[in-house]
Each structure stands twice: as structure tokens, then as C-alpha cells.
Amino acid sequence: MAALGYNPSTVYMLTFTVGAALSGLAGGVMAPLTGLLPSVGGAYIAKAFITVITGGAAVIAGTLSTATLFGTVDQIVSFASTPVLGEIAMLALALVLLRLMPQGVTGQFFRNST
Amino acid sequence: MTASGFGIGRIRWNWLAALGVLLAVLPLAYETSTPTLLAIWALFALSLALMWGYAGIISFGHAAYFGLGAYTYAIASFNIGESTVPFLLALAVPALVAAVIGAMMFYGRISDVYLGVTTLVVTLILNRFMNATAGDAYRIGNARLGGFNGIPAFPTLNVPGDPTTEVYGTAYYYVVVVCLIAAYLICRWILASSFGRALIGIRENELRMELLGYNVPAYKTAIFAVAGAMAGLAGCLFANWAEIVTPSVFSLGQTAEVLIWVIVGGLGTLVGPMIAAVVLGSLKLALGHQTTIDNSLILGAILILVVLLIPRGFAPSSVAWRRRFAQSQVRRRQARGKRRRRVALQEAEP
Numbered sequence: 001m002a003a004l005g006y007n008p009s010t011v012y013m014l015t016f017t018v019g020a021a022l023s024g025l026a027g028g029v030m031a032p033l034t035g036l037l038p039s040v041g042g043a044y045i046a047k048a049f050i051t052v053i054t055g056g057a058a059v060i061a062g063t064l065s066t067a068t069l070f071g072t073v074d075q076i077v078s079f080a081s082t083p084v085l086g087e088i089a090m091l092a093l094a095l096v097l098l099r100l101m102p103q104g105v106t107g108q109f110f111r112n113s114t
Numbered sequence: 115m116t117a118s119g120f121g122i123g124r125i126r127w128n129w130l131a132a133l134g135v136l137l138a139v140l141p142l143a144y145e146t147s148t149p150t151l152l153a154i155w156a157l158f159a160l161s162l163a164l165m166w167g168y169a170g171i172i173s174f175g176h177a178a179y180f181g182l183g184a185y186t187y188a189i190a191s192f193n194i195g196e197s198t199v200p201f202l203l204a205l206a207v208p209a210l211v212a213a214v215i216g217a218m219m220f221y222g223r224i225s226d227v228y229l230g231v232t233t234l235v236v237t238l239i240l241n242r243f244m245n246a247t248a249g250d251a252y253r254i255g256n257a258r259l260g261g262f263n264g265i266p267a268f269p270t271l272n273v274p275g276d277p278t279t280e281v282y283g284t285a286y287y288y289v290v291v292v293c294l295i296a297a298y299l300i301c302r303w304i305l306a307s308s309f310g311r312a313l314i315g316i317r318e319n320e321l322r323m324e325l326l327g328y329n330v331p332a333y334k335t336a337i338f339a340v341a342g343a344m345a346g347l348a349g350c351l352f353a354n355w356a357e358i359v360t361p362s363v364f365s366l367g368q369t370a371e372v373l374i375w376v377i378v379g380g381l382g383t384l385v386g387p388m389i390a391a392v393v394l395g396s397l398k399l400a401l402g403h404q405t406t407i408d409n410s411l412i413l414g415a416i417l418i419l420v421v422l423l424i425p426r427g428f429a430p431s432s433v434a435w436r437r438r439f440a441q442s443q444v445r446r447r448q449a450r451g452k453r454r455r456r457v458a459l460q461e462a463e464p
Contacts, residue, residue: 045366046366049234050234050235053227053231088242088243091235094231099232104228
């Protein structure tokens with residue numbers, strides 16, 4: 001890409017900035033729903049990471065599908081039993097999905113989406 | 115290195131002997147509790163360094179095996195009493211779990227960042243589960259899992275065959291140091307064997323090794339299990355040091371810490387991560403004693419500086435520095451020789 005006249009560093013920097021801005025927005029929207037602590041972000045790092053990676057290469061379609069799936073499973077199992085089991089069920093689902101689709105969900109489905 | 119696949123390769127025995135003597139006389143001059151903990155951390159860092167640095171398997175959940183070792187020891191020692199079998203179980207159980215998870219991942223062709231996430235998920239599951247095991251319902255034999263509070267007051271390590279003689283203090287320090295050095299030598303032996311060379315081949319080019327006829331998933335699963343056993347050993351030693359096991363051994367912090375040690379120490383070396391574990395570990399302990407500034411702030415700053423200034427890690431960079439220094443010395447000597455010759459020539463020509 002550098003040979004085509006793009007500056008990779010600038011692109012990376014901009015992407016990182018936009019990503020940070022979006023996560024800031026997510027935090028802002030979440031703040032009224034949960035308590036505020038200096039370490040509040042820590043609880044979501046792993047979940048966000050798992051969701052994105054399980055989603056696969058197509059960022060929007062992948063993240064959207066896995067986020068919906070994980071959220072639904074987490075809430076249903078939490079409602080049926082305990083929140084801990086809900087989270088464990090969600091993580092186990094992520095494990096199964098990754099085993100079945102080593103390239104993430106969009107490595108298998110929605111191949112031509114973004 | 116020996117070509118036959120036996121032997122343990124080129125080891126600086128004089129360095130190792132000097133270090134051994136230093137570690138042996140350390141208890142005369144210093145208390146042993148902190149050095150014991152640092153040696154345990156070094157062993158933990160070593161296990162990840164072997165797996166990540168040489169086989170190229172990245173794990174964001176190496177704490178899983180550390181914690182499994184700790185929990186296995188605690189639960190088994192409650193049920194068995196005498197500590198020899200629990201000690202061996204604390205090696206075997208993490209190795210077995212690692213082998214199962216590894217086989218699942220590597221035969222399923224999971225690689226790169228997907229591998230990282232899978233290992234992370236396993237750690238998180240264990241962490242969440244162990245946090246939720248409060249109450250009498252969750253017990254294995256005589257051991258109550260204890261949820262967030264963990265398992266306290268289990269029988270600690272004793273002299274094999276004699277449950278009444280417990281190993282603690284200076285004696286325990288020597289046990290840990292011997293474990294660390296033995297683990298290091300085993301790592302070197304693995305890397306010098308044909309198995310270790312195949313691993314390095316896999317790290318460099320997996321497809322090529324596959325086409326050469328190596329069973330790549332089997333190799334990766336095997337090294338994953340070995341690293342799991344080593345992390346389990348570190349966990350077991352840690353449990354005996356702390357005399358309590360809590361779910362925090364499975365925490366993300368624990369996982370992040372060992373990754374940081376390996377990165378700072380230098381990927382692809384064994385000594386670097388161990389040094390980094392000791393240095394950063396003692397820094398963390400020292401910063402924990404003061405209250406003027408938050409210690410994670412300082413550690414974070416140090417890590418950012420390290421990544422920016424020595425991106426390849428401490429050990430490889432120090433080798434490069436030494437080489438550059440030696441070259442500059444040679445160049446200076448050559449320049450001096452040239453100058454002297456020129457002066458001699460001028461003096462010879464009247």
C-alpha cells in the first residue's frame with residue numbers, strides 16, 4: 001500500500017483514533033447502566049476481544065453476528081440459571097465456534113461482506 | 115551442539131555454575147521468601163518462553179495451567195495428606211488438560227490470534243467457575259473449593275515419605291531453585307533434540323514442515339503439554355509458597371504479567387524472560403512497599419518505554435549491543451594500527 005502512495009502509519013494512526021473514539025462512545029453509553037469505577041473497562045476487554053476475533057475478518061458482519069449471539073446466549077442462560085453460568089456458556093460457545101470455524105464466523109459465512 | 119540429538123547443546127556451564135553458587139549462598143545474606151517467589155515467577159516465564167519463543171504458539175491464557183497446578187496441588191493434598199503424589203498430580207493434570215486443549219486447537223487448525231483467544235477463553239472459564247464455587251456444595255473429597263476466598267491451609271510440601279517433616283523457609287527456597295534449574299536444563303535438552311529442532315522449523319515455516327512430512331499438530335500439542343506441565347509446576351510451587359490458592363491465579367493480570375515478562379525479556383530466548391520475571395517481579399514488589407505513586411502506573415510506563423526503545427526484548431538486544439561494542443573495539447584497534455603504521459612509514463622516509 002505504501003507503494004500506491006498511502007502512508008501506512010497515518011492510516012494506522014487514524015484507525016486507532018477512530019477505534020478509541022468508538023470505545024469511548026461505548027463507555028459513555030454504558031456509564032448510566034453500570035456503576036463507575038476506575039477499573040470499569042477491565043471487565044470488557046476480554047469480552048470485546050473474544051467477540052471481535054470470533055467474528056472473523058469481516059468486521060461489521062462478524063462482530064454484529066457474534067455480539068448478538070453471545071449476548072443472547074449469555075442473557076438466556078443467566079435468566080435460566082445464574083449469571084456465572086451465563087458467562088461460562090457464552091465462553092464455551094466461543095470455544096466451540098472457534099473450533100468449528102478456525103477463521104472466525106465470517107471465514108465461513110457472509111464471506112463477501114465487510 | 116551435538117548432531118545426534120542427544121546432549122543439551124551449548125550451555126555456558128561456567129555461567130550456570132556461578133549462578134548456582136550465587137543462588138546457593140544467597141540465603142546466608144538475604145531472606146528467602148522473596149527470592150523463592152521470584153524463582154517461581156521465573157519458572158512460569160520460562161514455560162511460556164519455551165512455547166511461544168521456540169514453537170511460536172501464542173497463549174493469552176497461560177495462567178490457566180499455572181492455576182490448575184496450584185488448585186490440583188491444594189485439592190489433592192487435602193485428600194491425600196502426603197505431598198509427593200499431589201506434587202506429581204500438579205504436573206500431570208495441567209499437562210493432560212493442556213494436551214486435550216492443544217489437540218483440540220492444533221488438529222482443528224486454529225492458529226494466530228484465534229489461538230490466543232481460545233486459550234484466553236479457557237482461562238476465563240476457569241476463573242469464572244472458580245469464583246463461583248463458594249459454599250458446601252462445591253467440594254472435591256475433603257477440599258472445599260471456597261469460591262472467591264480460595265482454599266487456605268492445605269498441607270504444604272513435605273519430605274517425600276515423611277508427612278510430618280514439612281519443607282519451608284530456606285529448604286523450600288532450595289527446592290524451588292533446583293526445580294528452576296532443572297526446568298531450564300530440560301528446556302535446553304528439548305531444544306537441542308530433534309524434537310526441538312522440528313519445533314523451531316514449525317515456528318519458522320509451518321507449511322514447509324508439514325510438506326517435509328512432520329506431523330505438525332502432534333508436535334505443537336506435545337510442546338503445549340510440556341509448557342502446561344511446567345506452568346503447573348510453577349503454580350504448585352506458588353501454592354506452597356503462598357499457602358493459599360485463590361481464583362486470582364487464573365486472572366487476566368496473571369496472564370498479562372507472564373506475557374509481559376516474555377516480551378520484555380525477548381522472544382526466542384530462555385534466559386531473557388527469566389531475568390525479566392525476576393527484575394520486573396522485584397520491581398513490582400519494591401513498588402508495592404511505597405505509597406506515593408501507584409505502582410501499576412510506573413510498571414506501565416516502564417513497559418511502554420521498553421517496547422518503544424528495545425522492541426526485540428532485552429536478551430536479543432543485549433547480544434546485539436555486545437556485538438556492536440566488540441566491532442567498534444576492533445575498528446578502533448585497526449584505526450590505531452593504521453595510524454601507527456603511517457607514523458612508522460613517515461619516520462622511515464627521511
